[in-house]
Amino acid sequence: xxxxxxxxxxxxxxxxxxxxxxxxxxxxxxxxxxxxxxxxxxxxxxxxxxxxxxxxxxxxxxxxxxxxxxxxxxxxxxxxxxxxxxxxxxxxxxxxxxxxxxxxxxxxxxxxxxxxxxxxxxxxxxxxxxxxxxxxxxxxxxxxxxxxxxxxxxxxxxxxxxxxxxxxxxxxxxxxxxxxxxxxxxxxxxxxxxxxxxxxxxxxxxxxxxxxxxxxxxxxxxxxxxxxxxxxxxxxxxxxxxxxxxxxxxxxxxxxxxxxxxxxxxxxxxxxxxxxxxxxxxxxxxxxxxxxxxxxxxxxxxxxxxxxxxxxxxxxxxxxxxxxxxxxxxxxxxxxxxxxxxxxxxxxxxxxxxxxxxxxxxxxxxxxxxxxxxxxxxxxxxxxxxxxxxxxxxxxxxxxxxxxxxxxxxxxxxxxxxxxxxxxxxxxxxxxxxxxxxxxxxxxxxxxxxxxxxxxxxxxxxxxxxxxxxxxxxxxxxxxxxxxxxxxxxxxxxxxxxxxxxxxxxxxxxxxxxxxxxxxxxxxxxxxxxxxxxxxxxxxxxxxxxxxxxxxxxxxxxxxxxxxxxxxxxxxxxxxxxxxxxxxxxxxxxxxxxxxxxxxxxxxxxxxxxxxxxxxxxxxxxxxxxxxxxxxxxxxxxxxxxxxxxxxxxxxxxxxxxxxxxxxxxxxxxxxxxxxxxxxxxxxxxxxxxxxxxxxxxxxxxxxxxxxxxxxxxxxxxxxxxxxxxxxxxxxxxxxx
Numbered sequence: 112x113x114x115x116x117x118x119x120x121x122x123x124x125x126x127x128x129x130x131x132x133x134x135x136x137x138x139x140x141x142x143x144x145x146x147x148x149x150x151x152x153x154x155x156x157x158x159x160x161x162x163x164x165x166x167x168x169x170x171x172x173x174x175x176x177x178x179x180x181x182x183x184x185x186x187x188x189x190x191x192x193x194x195x196x197x198x199x200x201x202x203x204x205x206x207x208x209x210x211x212x213x214x215x216x217x218x219x220x221x222x223x224x225x226x227x228x229x230x231x232x233x234x235x236x237x238x239x240x241x242x243x244x245x246x247x248x249x250x251x252x253x254x255x256x257x258x259x260x261x262x263x264x265x266x267x268x269x270x271x272x273x274x275x276x277x278x279x280x281x282x283x284x285x286x287x288x289x290x291x292x293x294x295x296x297x298x299x300x301x302x303x304x305x306x307x308x309x310x311x312x313x314x315x316x317x318x319x320x321x322x323x324x325x326x327x328x329x330x331x332x333x334x335x336x337x338x339x340x341x342x343x344x345x346x347x348x349x350x351x352x353x354x355x356x357x358x359x360x361x362x363x364x365x366x367x368x369x370x371x372x373x374x375x376x377x378x379x380x381x382x383x384x385x386x387x388x389x390x391x392x393x394x395x396x397x398x399x400x401x402x403x404x405x406x407x408x409x410x411x412x413x414x415x416x417x418x419x420x421x422x423x424x425x426x427x428x429x430x431x432x433x434x435x436x437x438x439x440x441x442x443x444x445x446x447x448x449x450x451x452x453x454x455x456x457x458x459x460x461x462x463x464x465x466x467x468x469x470x471x472x473x474x475x476x477x478x479x480x481x482x483x484x485x486x487x488x489x490x491x492x493x494x495x496x497x498x499x500x501x502x503x504x505x506x507x508x509x510x511x512x513x514x515x516x517x518x519x520x521x522x523x524x525x526x527x528x529x530x531x532x533x534x535x536x537x538x539x540x541x542x543x544x545x546x547x548x549x550x551x552x553x554x555x556x557x558x559x560x561x562x563x564x565x566x567x568x569x570x571x572x573x574x575x576x577x578x579x580x581x582x583x584x585x586x587x588x589x590x591x592x593x594x595x596x597x598x599x600x601x602x603x604x605x606x607x608x609x610x611x612x613x614x615x616x617x618x619x620x621x622x623x624x625x626x627x628x629x630x631x632x633x634x635x636x637x638x639x640x641x642x643x644x645x646x647x648x649x650x651x652x653x654x655x656x657x658x659x660x661x662x663x664x665x666x667x668x669x670x671x672x673x674x675x676x677x678x679x680x681x682x683x684x685x686x687x688x689x690x691x692x693x694x695x696x697x698x699x700x701x702x703x704x705x706x707x708x709x710x711x712x713x714x715x716x717x718x719x720x721x722x723x724x725x726x727x728x729x730x731x732x733x734x735x736x737x738x739x740x741x742x743x744x745x746x747x748x749x750x751x752x753x754x755x756x757x758x759x760x761x762x763x764x765x766x767x768x769x770x771x772x773x774x775x776x777x778x779x780x781x782x783x784x785x786x787x788x789x790x791x792x793x794x795x796x797x798x799x800x801x802x803x804x805x806x807x808x809x810x811x812x813x814x815x816x817x818x819x820x821x822x823x824x825x826x827x828x829x830x831x832x833x834x835x836x837x838x839x840x841x842x843x844x845x846x847x848x
Contacts, residue, residue, distance in 0.1 A: 120170045122788045125482040126158035129490075130788070132507045136500075146500070154495050158486065160788030161682065167756050170785050171836045176224060178778075179829030180231040183210070185804060186822030188238045191245065192808075193815035200246050207239045229271040233279055236263045254290035257283055274351050281326065281355065288319055320385070323359045330355060335401065353405050356393075363389065364413040368420045390414060402470050405516050408463060412520050415459045422451045446538050449531045456524050456531075457579075463517055464575050471509065513574065515791055521578050522629065529585035532561065536590070551598035558590030562621065569627045577627060584625045588634075591617045612645045628690060635695025640702050643667060647726050660729050667733025668740065670696055675741045678783060697780060701799055703730055704773035708803075708810045727812055730772040735765035738779060763828065770813070770821050773803035 122130075133154065137145050146154070155161035162170060187210060191203070214235065217228040240256045264280035292315070330352050337346035363386045370379045390410050397406040487504060490496040496504070513521070536557060540546040545553070565587055568580025595614050596607070615638055622634035646666055650659035674696040681693065707727035742761030760782055768775025780796035807818070 120173050121785065121790055121793060122159040123482070123486075124478045124790070125486050126160055127788055127790065128478050129483060129486055129504055130155055130158055130160045132504045132509075133500075136503055136507065150495065154490065155788070157490070157493065157495060158788075162785055162788070164756075167785075168836055171756075172833055173227075174781065174785075175829045175833035175836060177227045177230075179826045179833060180214075180227055181234070182822045182826030182829060184231050184234045184238070186819045186826060187235065188241070189808065189815050189819035189822060191238055191242045193819060194245060195816070203242055203246070204239075207235065207242055211235050211239065226271060226273050229267055230273070230275050230279070233264045233267045233271075233276055236260060237283070252290065252294050254287045254294060257287035257290060261287055272345060274345055274348055278351055278354065285358070292316075292319075317382075317385075320359070320362065323355070323362070324389070327352065327355045327359060331401075349403070349405070353403075353409070356406055357409050360389075360409050360413045364416050367417050371417065371420045371424050374424060386413075386417075398466070398470075404466060404470055404514065407466055408516050408520050411459055411463055415456065415524065418455050418459070419452055422455060423448065446535065449535050449538070453528055453531050456528050460521055460524055460578055461575055463520065464578075467513065467517060518629070522581075525578055525582045526585060528579075528582035529589065532582060532586040533589060536561070536586075549597075551594045551596075554590060554597060555594035558587045558594055561587035561590060562624065566624055566626075569625050569630070580625075581627060581630055584621070584627070584630050588618065588621050591621070608645050608648050611641050615641060622691070631691035632695045632698070635691045636698040636702065639670060639696055639699025640706075643670075643699075643703055643730075644706070644726075647729055651725055656725065660725060660732065663726075663729040664733035664736060667700070667730055668737030671700065671734055671737030672741045675738070675745075678787070679745065682787060697776070697783075700730070700734070700776055701773070701780075704776055705803060705806060707772065708806045727772060727810075731769045731775070734768040734772050734775050734779075738768070738775075739765045759832070763832070767821075767825060770817075771803075771807060773807065774800065777803060 133146065133151065137151065152161065156163055159166060187207060191207070195203075211232055214228045214232045218225045218232065221228070237260050240260050244253075244256050261280055261284040264276060264283060268276040268280045333346050334349070334352060337344040341347070363382070366379070366382050367386045370376075370382060374380075390413065393406060393410050397403040397410075484505070487496065487501040491498065491501050537546065540549060540557075561583055565580050565583035568576050568583060571577060571580070592614055595610050595617065598610070618634050618638050618641075622631045622638075625631065625634075643663065643666060647659070647663045650662045654662070674692065677693055703726070707730055738761045742757045746758050764775045764778045764782075766775075767778060777796055777800035780799065781793065784790075784793035784796055808815075813821075
């Protein structure tokens with residue numbers, strides 16, 4: 112039997128879909144129809160969801176090479192930004208140009224690394240142009256440098272034939288226009304340069320949006336042709352089109368919303384027509400011709416925002432003209448606004464859920480049924496599944512499972528609906544004369560009243576009802592938080608942090624009472640954030656620095672070790688429970704790592720000492736200890752073939768975390784994504800690394816020189832590890848549990 116169905120670095124969408132369905136059937140099927148634990152593991156290995164040793168080698172060789180090249184590119188850019196005055200100009204240029212030349216040699220001589228090296232070449236040219244602008248003050252504007260960078264990226268993208276380079280060229284070209292627009296606005300209208308599209312009457316912005324639309328149409332045409340000829344082609348991928356459509360709709364949505372809010376200015380009303388036409392044509396195309404739920408979700412999100420702004424503006428006009436006769440008391444107008452907004456959000460959410468049920472009744476979005484059928488047939492041929500089990504997988508109803516983008520849209524709508532519910536509560540209390548006497552105890556009572564319908568709605572079978580319950584649960588939780596903050600008259604910083612600790616049992620109770628996976632995930636994430644933040648504050652305030660760092664790092668290490676233990680335990684059998692701890696703990700740690708960079712923001716929110724720079728040190732030590740300790744404990748109680756993967760990876764990520772906790776955690780998430788075979792977690796980890804690295808650039812706790820050296824040394828080590836992985840031969844078995 113082949114060790115894997117597809118010898119790729121990550122499992123295919125069909126493989127991930129089939130294994131997820133088998134896991135759901137394992138929990139819901141009769142005992143006689145369930146797979147044994149060993150049979151389930153063999154299916155995971157065959158599908159590539161659980162990596163065997165060849166799978167680890169294949170993944171690590173590509174991941175380490177790409178990460179190493181990108182780390183070196185970022186290190187060089189950081190070094191250029193540091194602008195070492197004592198270093199000769201020619202030496203700086205020799206450093207960057209020598210690096211680009213070395214990458215060019217790799218592109219020509221090493222076919223296996225050519226695509227990654229070509230991407231690194233394209234990014235490195237940005238550093239070279241930045242060095243040129245920094246060294247020779249020629250008076251060129253920033254947009255000219257970005258334009259030159261885009262012109263360099265374009266032939267590289269044509270040569271490389273990969274989505275990464277094309278998206279880089281597209282993004283840099285957009286940045287060039289943004290800088291050009293800002294520069295021209297400054298020249299034309301002086302102090303009013305940053306007003307919303309102040310000089311769009313000349314048609315430049317319309318031409319820019321038309322160019323964006325043409326790029327999207329061209330991309331979709333090429334993707335459609337590639338999908339018919341070669342479905343696995345890089346051009347057939349959907350994510351670049353969705354990214355381009357999301358950016359176009361985001362730009363149009365802000366423009367249209369601003370026009371509605373400033374309706375007295377007739378200059379930009381024309382933009383509503385192309386926006387409406389784009390939504391209409393997009394609906395027909397992505398609903399009938401080429402079904403794509405993600406594109407429809409983007410369009411509905413735009414319509415949701417603009418519709419909400421229209422409701423606010425219409426009721427504002429009616430208030431001003433006194434034409435609204437429904438105001439029975441002073442709060443009638445805002446109550447009507449909240450009611451209409453809640454109704455609008457409900458209608459939009461219901462429309463999205465209806466599309467989900469109609470478009471994909473028995474399959475997950477973005478997965479072709481023939482691909483799933485081929486995999487099920489292969490599993491039957493190898494006697495990993497019988498005909499009845501394969502039929503159960505093929506007929507499984509996935510209409511209640513939401514893709515991530517739809518769940519994200521509904522979650523954001525739920526948060527907005529929760530704020531509307533709280534506003535309605537305030538208005539009702541004001542109308543009956545109870546608002547002035549509101550205190551912590553009474554607000555807690557009203558929040559408990561909100562929690563009752565939330566718990567009832569969340570126990571309903573349909574997703575729409577559960578989304579309503581989610582909004583009520585969020586409103587009740589925020590109400591409890593405000594109630595605890597209102598208890599007592601002491602608003603000093605220690606009292607606020609103590610109240611945050613007191614909120615944790617309430618949050619735990621709400622998570623236990625609300626049977627919803629997403630709500631519990633958010634509760635665990637918030638709980639981890641508040642617990643670590645509070646302990647860090649109190650320990651640093653009342654204990655010596657070394658002891659404070661040790662206690663907080665110990666808590667972080669225990670949280671990380673517990674999370675890794677749960678990941679390993681759940682990976683050996685179908686996942687039980689709702690995954691709140693499995694995803695909530697890393698989400699909380701990710702938020703803490705970002706907060707450690709923006710410690711000034713924490714100081715503004717929680718007080719002067721809450722944003723201490725020691726938080727980054729606490730997190731770094733805790734992540735390193737928890738990761739290395741877990742790897743040592745795991746490799747001691749398992750087969751020796753796991754050691755070549757987990758222990759070196761833990762040591763490397765732990766050392767990185769000591770200097771930059773977010774980077775170490777991001778690398779760990781990448782490895783966890785491959786271990787679980789989750790492409791969504793892999794994309795999340797990659798996005799988090801980019802976000803953290805861009806924020807870490809401005810972190811003042813480490814100088815740019817030290818950041819550059821860390822990145823360059825890490826890049827060299829990653830490339831050396833990639834060479835070692837290539838020469839690594841499997842020993843003692845063919846899989847790593």
